[in-house]
Amino acid sequence: MQNLLIKNGKVLLFKNDDVVIENKDILVQNGEIEKIENNINYEDAYVINAKDKIVMPGLINTHAHIPMSIFRVSTEGCSLYKWLHEKIWPIEDKLTKEDIYYASMLSFVEMISTGTTCINDQYFMPEEIRKAANNLKVRAVLTRPLIDTDGSLDTKIQEFREFYETRDKQNDLITYTVSPHGLYTCSGKCLQKAADLAKEYNLPVHVHFLESIDEISDIQKMHGMSASKVLKKYFDGIHTILAHSVKLNDEDISMLKTMDCGIAHNPVSNLMLGCKIADTTKYLKEGLNVALRNRWARLWKQLRYV
Ligand SMILES: [Zn+2]
Structure with a gap:
Protein backbone atom coordinates (compact mmCIF):
# COMPACT_ATOMS: atom_id res chain seq x y z
CA MET A 1 0.00 0.00 0.00
CA MET A 56 -10.63 15.44 8.97
CA PRO A 57 -12.02 11.93 9.35
CA GLY A 58 -14.47 10.87 6.66
CA LEU A 59 -18.15 11.43 7.35
CA ILE A 60 -20.37 8.47 8.09
CA ASN A 61 -23.87 8.30 6.65
CA THR A 62 -25.62 6.19 9.27
CA HIS A 63 -28.80 5.46 7.32
CA ALA A 64 -29.11 5.29 3.56
CA HIS A 65 -30.86 3.57 0.70
CA ILE A 66 -27.93 4.13 -1.60
CA PRO A 67 -29.49 3.74 -5.07
CA MET A 68 -32.49 5.91 -4.15
CA SER A 69 -30.80 9.20 -4.96
CA ILE A 70 -32.33 8.80 -8.43
CA PHE A 71 -35.77 9.17 -6.77
CA ARG A 72 -34.99 12.25 -4.76
CA VAL A 73 -37.50 14.49 -6.56
CA SER A 74 -40.37 12.06 -5.91
CA THR A 75 -41.33 13.20 -2.40
CA GLU A 76 -43.21 16.38 -3.39
CA GLY A 77 -46.51 16.61 -1.49
CA CYS A 78 -46.24 13.11 0.00
CA SER A 79 -46.48 11.73 3.50
CA LEU A 80 -44.23 8.75 4.22
CA TYR A 81 -46.92 6.10 3.65
CA LYS A 82 -48.24 7.77 0.46
CA TRP A 83 -44.71 8.09 -0.89
CA LEU A 84 -43.90 4.44 -0.20
CA HIS A 85 -47.18 2.92 -1.43
CA GLU A 86 -47.95 5.15 -4.42
CA LYS A 87 -44.53 6.17 -5.67
CA ILE A 88 -41.53 4.23 -4.43
CA TRP A 89 -42.64 0.61 -4.16
CA PRO A 90 -44.28 0.56 -7.66
CA ILE A 91 -41.14 2.11 -9.21
CA GLU A 92 -38.82 -0.22 -7.32
CA ASP A 93 -40.65 -3.23 -8.77
CA LYS A 94 -39.34 -2.15 -12.17
CA LEU A 95 -35.69 -1.65 -11.23
CA THR A 96 -33.11 -3.87 -12.90
CA LYS A 97 -29.71 -4.93 -11.57
CA GLU A 98 -28.13 -2.48 -13.97
CA ASP A 99 -30.30 0.36 -12.60
CA ILE A 100 -29.22 -0.46 -9.04
CA TYR A 101 -25.55 -0.63 -9.98
CA TYR A 102 -25.43 2.72 -11.79
CA ALA A 103 -27.67 4.45 -9.25
CA SER A 104 -25.30 3.20 -6.54
CA MET A 105 -22.27 4.48 -8.44
CA LEU A 106 -23.94 7.88 -8.75
CA SER A 107 -24.80 8.00 -5.04
CA PHE A 108 -21.33 6.91 -3.97
CA VAL A 109 -19.70 9.57 -6.15
CA GLU A 110 -22.00 12.22 -4.66
CA MET A 111 -21.25 11.08 -1.12
CA ILE A 112 -17.50 10.91 -1.69
CA SER A 113 -17.62 14.44 -3.11
CA THR A 114 -19.04 15.68 0.21
CA GLY A 115 -16.51 13.78 2.32
CA THR A 116 -18.68 10.78 3.19
CA THR A 117 -16.54 7.66 3.25
CA CYS A 118 -18.75 5.16 5.08
CA ILE A 119 -22.41 4.45 4.39
CA ASN A 120 -24.80 2.26 6.36
CA ASP A 121 -27.30 1.01 3.80
CA GLN A 122 -30.58 -0.84 3.56
CA TYR A 123 -31.63 -1.74 0.01
CA PHE A 124 -32.41 -4.72 -2.17
CA MET A 125 -30.17 -6.25 -4.89
CA PRO A 126 -27.24 -5.53 -2.55
CA GLU A 127 -24.82 -7.49 -4.75
CA GLU A 128 -24.97 -4.56 -7.19
CA ILE A 129 -24.38 -2.04 -4.39
CA ARG A 130 -21.44 -4.12 -3.15
CA LYS A 131 -19.99 -4.22 -6.67
CA ALA A 132 -20.23 -0.41 -6.91
CA ALA A 133 -18.73 0.06 -3.42
CA ASN A 134 -15.83 -2.21 -4.31
CA ASN A 135 -15.21 -0.35 -7.56
CA LEU A 136 -15.04 2.99 -5.73
CA LYS A 137 -13.29 1.64 -2.59
CA VAL A 138 -15.78 3.19 -0.19
CA ARG A 139 -16.54 1.76 3.22
CA ALA A 140 -20.10 0.43 3.33
CA VAL A 141 -22.32 -1.47 5.74
CA LEU A 142 -24.63 -3.55 3.57
CA THR A 143 -27.55 -5.93 3.94
CA ARG A 144 -30.43 -7.64 2.18
CA PRO A 145 -33.44 -6.07 3.95
CA LEU A 146 -36.18 -8.31 5.36
CA ILE A 147 -39.87 -7.52 4.97
CA ASP A 148 -42.85 -9.84 4.96
CA THR A 149 -45.79 -7.78 3.77
CA ASP A 150 -45.85 -9.87 0.56
CA GLY A 151 -45.35 -13.31 2.11
CA SER A 152 -41.82 -13.75 0.77
CA LEU A 153 -39.92 -13.83 4.06
CA ASP A 154 -38.21 -17.18 3.48
CA THR A 155 -36.98 -16.05 0.06
CA LYS A 156 -35.60 -12.84 1.52
CA ILE A 157 -33.85 -14.67 4.34
CA GLN A 158 -32.29 -17.00 1.78
CA GLU A 159 -31.20 -14.00 -0.30
CA PHE A 160 -29.65 -12.45 2.82
CA ARG A 161 -27.76 -15.65 3.61
CA GLU A 162 -26.45 -15.97 0.05
CA PHE A 163 -25.41 -12.32 0.02
CA TYR A 164 -23.63 -12.54 3.37
CA GLU A 165 -22.02 -15.89 2.74
CA THR A 166 -20.59 -14.79 -0.62
CA ARG A 167 -18.75 -11.89 1.02
CA ASP A 168 -15.02 -11.40 0.56
CA LYS A 169 -13.74 -12.10 4.07
CA GLN A 170 -10.47 -10.28 3.32
CA ASN A 171 -12.29 -7.05 2.46
CA ASP A 172 -12.74 -5.12 5.68
CA LEU A 173 -14.21 -2.12 3.84
CA ILE A 174 -17.55 -3.91 3.54
CA THR A 175 -19.36 -5.02 6.69
CA TYR A 176 -22.94 -6.16 7.25
CA THR A 177 -26.12 -5.78 9.28
CA VAL A 178 -29.32 -7.76 9.53
CA SER A 179 -32.05 -5.37 8.52
CA PRO A 180 -35.77 -5.86 9.07
CA HIS A 181 -37.33 -2.94 7.20
CA GLY A 182 -39.49 -1.61 10.04
CA LEU A 183 -41.69 -2.72 12.91
CA TYR A 184 -44.80 -1.78 10.88
CA THR A 185 -43.74 -3.81 7.82
CA CYS A 186 -42.40 -6.88 9.63
CA SER A 187 -44.46 -9.42 11.56
CA GLY A 188 -43.30 -10.88 14.86
CA LYS A 189 -42.08 -13.93 12.94
CA CYS A 190 -39.97 -11.72 10.66
CA LEU A 191 -38.47 -9.80 13.60
CA GLN A 192 -37.69 -13.04 15.43
CA LYS A 193 -35.96 -14.43 12.32
CA ALA A 194 -33.98 -11.18 12.03
CA ALA A 195 -32.88 -11.42 15.67
CA ASP A 196 -31.91 -15.08 15.16
CA LEU A 197 -29.83 -14.18 12.09
CA ALA A 198 -28.13 -11.32 13.94
CA LYS A 199 -27.16 -13.70 16.73
CA GLU A 200 -26.14 -16.49 14.36
CA TYR A 201 -23.79 -14.22 12.39
CA ASN A 202 -22.97 -11.83 15.25
CA LEU A 203 -24.15 -8.79 13.27
CA PRO A 204 -25.88 -5.57 14.32
CA VAL A 205 -29.50 -4.85 13.40
CA HIS A 206 -30.52 -1.84 11.30
CA VAL A 207 -34.22 -0.97 11.32
CA HIS A 208 -36.57 1.96 10.66
CA PHE A 209 -38.04 3.05 13.97
CA LEU A 210 -40.89 5.49 14.66
CA GLU A 211 -40.31 7.64 11.62
CA SER A 212 -43.94 8.75 11.17
CA ILE A 213 -47.00 9.27 13.36
CA ASP A 214 -48.95 6.49 11.57
CA GLU A 215 -46.50 3.85 12.75
CA ILE A 216 -47.43 4.25 16.40
CA SER A 217 -50.95 2.82 16.00
CA ASP A 218 -49.97 0.40 13.20
CA ILE A 219 -47.27 -1.20 15.36
CA GLN A 220 -49.66 -1.39 18.31
CA LYS A 221 -52.27 -3.12 16.09
CA MET A 222 -49.78 -5.49 14.47
CA HIS A 223 -47.82 -6.52 17.57
CA GLY A 224 -50.20 -5.73 20.44
CA MET A 225 -47.65 -3.52 22.19
CA SER A 226 -45.82 -0.22 21.80
CA ALA A 227 -42.93 0.15 19.36
CA SER A 228 -40.25 0.33 22.03
CA LYS A 229 -41.61 -2.80 23.73
CA VAL A 230 -41.50 -4.62 20.38
CA LEU A 231 -37.93 -3.49 19.93
CA LYS A 232 -36.96 -4.68 23.41
CA LYS A 233 -38.75 -8.01 22.94
CA TYR A 234 -36.83 -8.97 19.82
CA PHE A 235 -33.54 -7.05 19.86
CA ASP A 236 -32.53 -6.67 23.49
CA GLY A 237 -28.82 -7.45 23.76
CA ILE A 238 -28.20 -6.91 20.03
CA HIS A 239 -26.53 -3.72 18.85
CA THR A 240 -29.31 -1.95 16.93
CA ILE A 241 -29.24 1.09 14.65
CA LEU A 242 -32.58 2.90 14.69
CA ALA A 243 -33.24 4.95 11.59
CA HIS A 244 -35.23 8.16 12.18
CA SER A 245 -36.71 7.78 15.71
CA VAL A 246 -38.72 10.98 15.26
CA LYS A 247 -41.69 10.08 17.45
CA LEU A 248 -40.12 8.90 20.69
CA ASN A 249 -42.12 9.57 23.85
CA ASP A 250 -40.70 9.45 27.38
CA GLU A 251 -41.51 5.76 27.75
CA ASP A 252 -39.67 4.99 24.48
CA ILE A 253 -36.63 6.98 25.61
CA SER A 254 -36.54 5.14 28.94
CA MET A 255 -36.77 1.80 27.11
CA LEU A 256 -34.01 2.68 24.61
CA LYS A 257 -31.71 3.65 27.49
CA THR A 258 -31.81 0.03 28.63
CA MET A 259 -30.75 -1.23 25.20
CA ASP A 260 -27.59 -1.27 23.08
CA CYS A 261 -28.81 1.05 20.35
CA GLY A 262 -28.02 4.22 18.45
CA ILE A 263 -30.27 6.62 16.56
CA ALA A 264 -29.58 7.62 12.95
CA HIS A 265 -31.06 11.12 12.73
CA ASN A 266 -32.44 12.04 9.28
CA PRO A 267 -33.68 15.65 9.43
CA VAL A 268 -33.77 16.36 5.69
CA SER A 269 -35.74 13.22 4.86
CA ASN A 270 -38.05 13.79 7.84
CA LEU A 271 -38.89 17.30 6.71
CA MET A 272 -39.39 16.29 3.08
CA LEU A 273 -41.96 13.68 4.13
CA GLY A 274 -43.65 15.85 6.74
CA CYS A 275 -42.55 13.75 9.73
CA LYS A 276 -41.16 16.73 11.70
CA ILE A 277 -37.71 16.64 13.29
CA ALA A 278 -36.58 14.33 16.06
CA ASP A 279 -35.86 16.11 19.36
CA THR A 280 -32.22 15.07 19.35
CA THR A 281 -31.28 17.68 21.95
CA LYS A 282 -33.52 15.87 24.40
CA TYR A 283 -32.27 12.46 23.28
CA LEU A 284 -28.65 13.50 23.84
CA LYS A 285 -29.46 15.00 27.24
CA GLU A 286 -31.11 11.71 28.14
CA GLY A 287 -27.90 9.90 27.19
CA LEU A 288 -29.05 8.28 23.95
CA ASN A 289 -26.50 7.81 21.19
CA VAL A 290 -27.39 9.99 18.17
CA ALA A 291 -25.68 10.17 14.79
CA LEU A 292 -26.51 12.24 11.76
CA ARG A 293 -27.27 11.06 8.27
CA ASN A 294 -25.09 12.76 5.68
CA ARG A 295 -23.93 15.42 8.07
CA TRP A 296 -21.08 15.48 10.52
CA ALA A 297 -22.04 15.29 14.18
CA ARG A 298 -20.38 17.01 17.08
CA LEU A 299 -19.84 13.62 18.67
CA TRP A 300 -17.50 12.07 16.14
CA LYS A 301 -16.50 9.21 18.41
CA GLN A 302 -20.13 8.19 18.84
CA LEU A 303 -20.64 8.21 15.08
CA ARG A 304 -18.19 5.37 14.76
CA TYR A 305 -20.56 2.80 16.13
CA VAL A 306 -21.48 1.51 12.67
ZN1 LIG B 1 -34.88 4.65 5.40
Whole structure:
Protein backbone atom coordinates (compact mmCIF):
# COMPACT_ATOMS: atom_id res chain seq x y z
CA MET A 1 0.00 0.00 0.00
CA GLN A 2 1.38 3.39 -1.02
CA ASN A 3 2.38 5.78 1.77
CA LEU A 4 0.62 9.13 1.87
CA LEU A 5 1.84 12.52 3.08
CA ILE A 6 -0.77 15.25 3.49
CA LYS A 7 1.01 18.61 3.77
CA ASN A 8 -0.08 22.04 5.02
CA GLY A 9 -3.65 21.10 5.95
CA LYS A 10 -5.85 22.52 8.65
CA VAL A 11 -6.18 19.33 10.65
CA LEU A 12 -9.24 18.76 12.77
CA LEU A 13 -8.20 17.16 16.06
CA PHE A 14 -9.87 16.07 19.27
CA LYS A 15 -8.28 17.37 22.44
CA ASN A 16 -9.87 16.96 25.86
CA ASP A 17 -13.27 16.22 24.33
CA ASP A 18 -13.09 19.39 22.28
CA VAL A 19 -12.51 19.91 18.56
CA VAL A 20 -9.54 22.07 17.55
CA ILE A 21 -8.09 22.91 14.14
CA GLU A 22 -4.30 23.10 13.80
CA ASN A 23 -1.94 23.50 10.84
CA LYS A 24 -0.18 20.12 10.59
CA ASP A 25 1.15 17.50 8.19
CA ILE A 26 -0.07 13.91 8.32
CA LEU A 27 1.91 10.83 7.35
CA VAL A 28 -0.04 7.67 6.52
CA GLN A 29 1.91 4.40 6.30
CA ASN A 30 0.39 1.03 5.42
CA GLY A 31 -3.07 2.52 5.64
CA GLU A 32 -2.60 3.90 9.17
CA ILE A 33 -1.89 7.39 10.44
CA GLU A 34 1.71 7.31 11.65
CA LYS A 35 2.35 10.95 12.53
CA ILE A 36 0.49 14.26 12.84
CA GLU A 37 3.23 16.86 13.20
CA ASN A 38 4.62 20.07 11.78
CA ASN A 39 6.85 19.91 8.71
CA ILE A 40 7.02 16.16 8.11
CA ASN A 41 9.38 15.22 5.31
CA TYR A 42 9.18 11.70 3.91
CA GLU A 43 10.34 10.79 0.43
CA ASP A 44 8.61 7.47 -0.13
CA ALA A 45 5.07 8.82 -0.16
CA TYR A 46 2.44 10.26 -2.47
CA VAL A 47 2.13 13.91 -1.42
CA ILE A 48 -1.10 15.91 -1.28
CA ASN A 49 -0.85 19.65 -0.76
CA ALA A 50 -3.88 20.44 1.46
CA LYS A 51 -3.20 24.18 1.81
CA ASP A 52 -6.40 26.05 2.74
CA LYS A 53 -8.24 22.76 3.19
CA ILE A 54 -9.68 21.01 6.24
CA VAL A 55 -8.26 17.52 6.87
CA MET A 56 -10.63 15.44 8.97
CA PRO A 57 -12.02 11.93 9.35
CA GLY A 58 -14.47 10.87 6.66
CA LEU A 59 -18.15 11.43 7.35
CA ILE A 60 -20.37 8.47 8.09
CA ASN A 61 -23.87 8.30 6.65
CA THR A 62 -25.62 6.19 9.27
CA HIS A 63 -28.80 5.46 7.32
CA ALA A 64 -29.11 5.29 3.56
CA HIS A 65 -30.86 3.57 0.70
CA ILE A 66 -27.93 4.13 -1.60
CA PRO A 67 -29.49 3.74 -5.07
CA MET A 68 -32.49 5.91 -4.15
CA SER A 69 -30.80 9.20 -4.96
CA ILE A 70 -32.33 8.80 -8.43
CA PHE A 71 -35.77 9.17 -6.77
CA ARG A 72 -34.99 12.25 -4.76
CA VAL A 73 -37.50 14.49 -6.56
CA SER A 74 -40.37 12.06 -5.91
CA THR A 75 -41.33 13.20 -2.40
CA GLU A 76 -43.21 16.38 -3.39
CA GLY A 77 -46.51 16.61 -1.49
CA CYS A 78 -46.24 13.11 0.00
CA SER A 79 -46.48 11.73 3.50
CA LEU A 80 -44.23 8.75 4.22
CA TYR A 81 -46.92 6.10 3.65
CA LYS A 82 -48.24 7.77 0.46
CA TRP A 83 -44.71 8.09 -0.89
CA LEU A 84 -43.90 4.44 -0.20
CA HIS A 85 -47.18 2.92 -1.43
CA GLU A 86 -47.95 5.15 -4.42
CA LYS A 87 -44.53 6.17 -5.67
CA ILE A 88 -41.53 4.23 -4.43
CA TRP A 89 -42.64 0.61 -4.16
CA PRO A 90 -44.28 0.56 -7.66
CA ILE A 91 -41.14 2.11 -9.21
CA GLU A 92 -38.82 -0.22 -7.32
CA ASP A 93 -40.65 -3.23 -8.77
CA LYS A 94 -39.34 -2.15 -12.17
CA LEU A 95 -35.69 -1.65 -11.23
CA THR A 96 -33.11 -3.87 -12.90
CA LYS A 97 -29.71 -4.93 -11.57
CA GLU A 98 -28.13 -2.48 -13.97
CA ASP A 99 -30.30 0.36 -12.60
CA ILE A 100 -29.22 -0.46 -9.04
CA TYR A 101 -25.55 -0.63 -9.98
CA TYR A 102 -25.43 2.72 -11.79
CA ALA A 103 -27.67 4.45 -9.25
CA SER A 104 -25.30 3.20 -6.54
CA MET A 105 -22.27 4.48 -8.44
CA LEU A 106 -23.94 7.88 -8.75
CA SER A 107 -24.80 8.00 -5.04
CA PHE A 108 -21.33 6.91 -3.97
CA VAL A 109 -19.70 9.57 -6.15
CA GLU A 110 -22.00 12.22 -4.66
CA MET A 111 -21.25 11.08 -1.12
CA ILE A 112 -17.50 10.91 -1.69
CA SER A 113 -17.62 14.44 -3.11
CA THR A 114 -19.04 15.68 0.21
CA GLY A 115 -16.51 13.78 2.32
CA THR A 116 -18.68 10.78 3.19
CA THR A 117 -16.54 7.66 3.25
CA CYS A 118 -18.75 5.16 5.08
CA ILE A 119 -22.41 4.45 4.39
CA ASN A 120 -24.80 2.26 6.36
CA ASP A 121 -27.30 1.01 3.80
CA GLN A 122 -30.58 -0.84 3.56
CA TYR A 123 -31.63 -1.74 0.01
CA PHE A 124 -32.41 -4.72 -2.17
CA MET A 125 -30.17 -6.25 -4.89
CA PRO A 126 -27.24 -5.53 -2.55
CA GLU A 127 -24.82 -7.49 -4.75
CA GLU A 128 -24.97 -4.56 -7.19
CA ILE A 129 -24.38 -2.04 -4.39
CA ARG A 130 -21.44 -4.12 -3.15
CA LYS A 131 -19.99 -4.22 -6.67
CA ALA A 132 -20.23 -0.41 -6.91
CA ALA A 133 -18.73 0.06 -3.42
CA ASN A 134 -15.83 -2.21 -4.31
CA ASN A 135 -15.21 -0.35 -7.56
CA LEU A 136 -15.04 2.99 -5.73
CA LYS A 137 -13.29 1.64 -2.59
CA VAL A 138 -15.78 3.19 -0.19
CA ARG A 139 -16.54 1.76 3.22
CA ALA A 140 -20.10 0.43 3.33
CA VAL A 141 -22.32 -1.47 5.74
CA LEU A 142 -24.63 -3.55 3.57
CA THR A 143 -27.55 -5.93 3.94
CA ARG A 144 -30.43 -7.64 2.18
CA PRO A 145 -33.44 -6.07 3.95
CA LEU A 146 -36.18 -8.31 5.36
CA ILE A 147 -39.87 -7.52 4.97
CA ASP A 148 -42.85 -9.84 4.96
CA THR A 149 -45.79 -7.78 3.77
CA ASP A 150 -45.85 -9.87 0.56
CA GLY A 151 -45.35 -13.31 2.11
CA SER A 152 -41.82 -13.75 0.77
CA LEU A 153 -39.92 -13.83 4.06
CA ASP A 154 -38.21 -17.18 3.48
CA THR A 155 -36.98 -16.05 0.06
CA LYS A 156 -35.60 -12.84 1.52
CA ILE A 157 -33.85 -14.67 4.34
CA GLN A 158 -32.29 -17.00 1.78
CA GLU A 159 -31.20 -14.00 -0.30
CA PHE A 160 -29.65 -12.45 2.82
CA ARG A 161 -27.76 -15.65 3.61
CA GLU A 162 -26.45 -15.97 0.05
CA PHE A 163 -25.41 -12.32 0.02
CA TYR A 164 -23.63 -12.54 3.37
CA GLU A 165 -22.02 -15.89 2.74
CA THR A 166 -20.59 -14.79 -0.62
CA ARG A 167 -18.75 -11.89 1.02
CA ASP A 168 -15.02 -11.40 0.56
CA LYS A 169 -13.74 -12.10 4.07
CA GLN A 170 -10.47 -10.28 3.32
CA ASN A 171 -12.29 -7.05 2.46
CA ASP A 172 -12.74 -5.12 5.68
CA LEU A 173 -14.21 -2.12 3.84
CA ILE A 174 -17.55 -3.91 3.54
CA THR A 175 -19.36 -5.02 6.69
CA TYR A 176 -22.94 -6.16 7.25
CA THR A 177 -26.12 -5.78 9.28
CA VAL A 178 -29.32 -7.76 9.53
CA SER A 179 -32.05 -5.37 8.52
CA PRO A 180 -35.77 -5.86 9.07
CA HIS A 181 -37.33 -2.94 7.20
CA GLY A 182 -39.49 -1.61 10.04
CA LEU A 183 -41.69 -2.72 12.91
CA TYR A 184 -44.80 -1.78 10.88
CA THR A 185 -43.74 -3.81 7.82
CA CYS A 186 -42.40 -6.88 9.63
CA SER A 187 -44.46 -9.42 11.56
CA GLY A 188 -43.30 -10.88 14.86
CA LYS A 189 -42.08 -13.93 12.94
CA CYS A 190 -39.97 -11.72 10.66
CA LEU A 191 -38.47 -9.80 13.60
CA GLN A 192 -37.69 -13.04 15.43
CA LYS A 193 -35.96 -14.43 12.32
CA ALA A 194 -33.98 -11.18 12.03
CA ALA A 195 -32.88 -11.42 15.67
CA ASP A 196 -31.91 -15.08 15.16
CA LEU A 197 -29.83 -14.18 12.09
CA ALA A 198 -28.13 -11.32 13.94
CA LYS A 199 -27.16 -13.70 16.73
CA GLU A 200 -26.14 -16.49 14.36
CA TYR A 201 -23.79 -14.22 12.39
CA ASN A 202 -22.97 -11.83 15.25
CA LEU A 203 -24.15 -8.79 13.27
CA PRO A 204 -25.88 -5.57 14.32
CA VAL A 205 -29.50 -4.85 13.40
CA HIS A 206 -30.52 -1.84 11.30
CA VAL A 207 -34.22 -0.97 11.32
CA HIS A 208 -36.57 1.96 10.66
CA PHE A 209 -38.04 3.05 13.97
CA LEU A 210 -40.89 5.49 14.66
CA GLU A 211 -40.31 7.64 11.62
CA SER A 212 -43.94 8.75 11.17
CA ILE A 213 -47.00 9.27 13.36
CA ASP A 214 -48.95 6.49 11.57
CA GLU A 215 -46.50 3.85 12.75
CA ILE A 216 -47.43 4.25 16.40
CA SER A 217 -50.95 2.82 16.00
CA ASP A 218 -49.97 0.40 13.20
CA ILE A 219 -47.27 -1.20 15.36
CA GLN A 220 -49.66 -1.39 18.31
CA LYS A 221 -52.27 -3.12 16.09
CA MET A 222 -49.78 -5.49 14.47
CA HIS A 223 -47.82 -6.52 17.57
CA GLY A 224 -50.20 -5.73 20.44
CA MET A 225 -47.65 -3.52 22.19
CA SER A 226 -45.82 -0.22 21.80
CA ALA A 227 -42.93 0.15 19.36
CA SER A 228 -40.25 0.33 22.03
CA LYS A 229 -41.61 -2.80 23.73
CA VAL A 230 -41.50 -4.62 20.38
CA LEU A 231 -37.93 -3.49 19.93
CA LYS A 232 -36.96 -4.68 23.41
CA LYS A 233 -38.75 -8.01 22.94
CA TYR A 234 -36.83 -8.97 19.82
CA PHE A 235 -33.54 -7.05 19.86
CA ASP A 236 -32.53 -6.67 23.49
CA GLY A 237 -28.82 -7.45 23.76
CA ILE A 238 -28.20 -6.91 20.03
CA HIS A 239 -26.53 -3.72 18.85
CA THR A 240 -29.31 -1.95 16.93
CA ILE A 241 -29.24 1.09 14.65
CA LEU A 242 -32.58 2.90 14.69
CA ALA A 243 -33.24 4.95 11.59
CA HIS A 244 -35.23 8.16 12.18
CA SER A 245 -36.71 7.78 15.71
CA VAL A 246 -38.72 10.98 15.26
CA LYS A 247 -41.69 10.08 17.45
CA LEU A 248 -40.12 8.90 20.69
CA ASN A 249 -42.12 9.57 23.85
CA ASP A 250 -40.70 9.45 27.38
CA GLU A 251 -41.51 5.76 27.75
CA ASP A 252 -39.67 4.99 24.48
CA ILE A 253 -36.63 6.98 25.61
CA SER A 254 -36.54 5.14 28.94
CA MET A 255 -36.77 1.80 27.11
CA LEU A 256 -34.01 2.68 24.61
CA LYS A 257 -31.71 3.65 27.49
CA THR A 258 -31.81 0.03 28.63
CA MET A 259 -30.75 -1.23 25.20
CA ASP A 260 -27.59 -1.27 23.08
CA CYS A 261 -28.81 1.05 20.35
CA GLY A 262 -28.02 4.22 18.45
CA ILE A 263 -30.27 6.62 16.56
CA ALA A 264 -29.58 7.62 12.95
CA HIS A 265 -31.06 11.12 12.73
CA ASN A 266 -32.44 12.04 9.28
CA PRO A 267 -33.68 15.65 9.43
CA VAL A 268 -33.77 16.36 5.69
CA SER A 269 -35.74 13.22 4.86
CA ASN A 270 -38.05 13.79 7.84
CA LEU A 271 -38.89 17.30 6.71
CA MET A 272 -39.39 16.29 3.08
CA LEU A 273 -41.96 13.68 4.13
CA GLY A 274 -43.65 15.85 6.74
CA CYS A 275 -42.55 13.75 9.73
CA LYS A 276 -41.16 16.73 11.70
CA ILE A 277 -37.71 16.64 13.29
CA ALA A 278 -36.58 14.33 16.06
CA ASP A 279 -35.86 16.11 19.36
CA THR A 280 -32.22 15.07 19.35
CA THR A 281 -31.28 17.68 21.95
CA LYS A 282 -33.52 15.87 24.40
CA TYR A 283 -32.27 12.46 23.28
CA LEU A 284 -28.65 13.50 23.84
CA LYS A 285 -29.46 15.00 27.24
CA GLU A 286 -31.11 11.71 28.14
CA GLY A 287 -27.90 9.90 27.19
CA LEU A 288 -29.05 8.28 23.95
CA ASN A 289 -26.50 7.81 21.19
CA VAL A 290 -27.39 9.99 18.17
CA ALA A 291 -25.68 10.17 14.79
CA LEU A 292 -26.51 12.24 11.76
CA ARG A 293 -27.27 11.06 8.27
CA ASN A 294 -25.09 12.76 5.68
CA ARG A 295 -23.93 15.42 8.07
CA TRP A 296 -21.08 15.48 10.52
CA ALA A 297 -22.04 15.29 14.18
CA ARG A 298 -20.38 17.01 17.08
CA LEU A 299 -19.84 13.62 18.67
CA TRP A 300 -17.50 12.07 16.14
CA LYS A 301 -16.50 9.21 18.41
CA GLN A 302 -20.13 8.19 18.84
CA LEU A 303 -20.64 8.21 15.08
CA ARG A 304 -18.19 5.37 14.76
CA TYR A 305 -20.56 2.80 16.13
CA VAL A 306 -21.48 1.51 12.67
ZN1 LIG B 1 -34.88 4.65 5.40
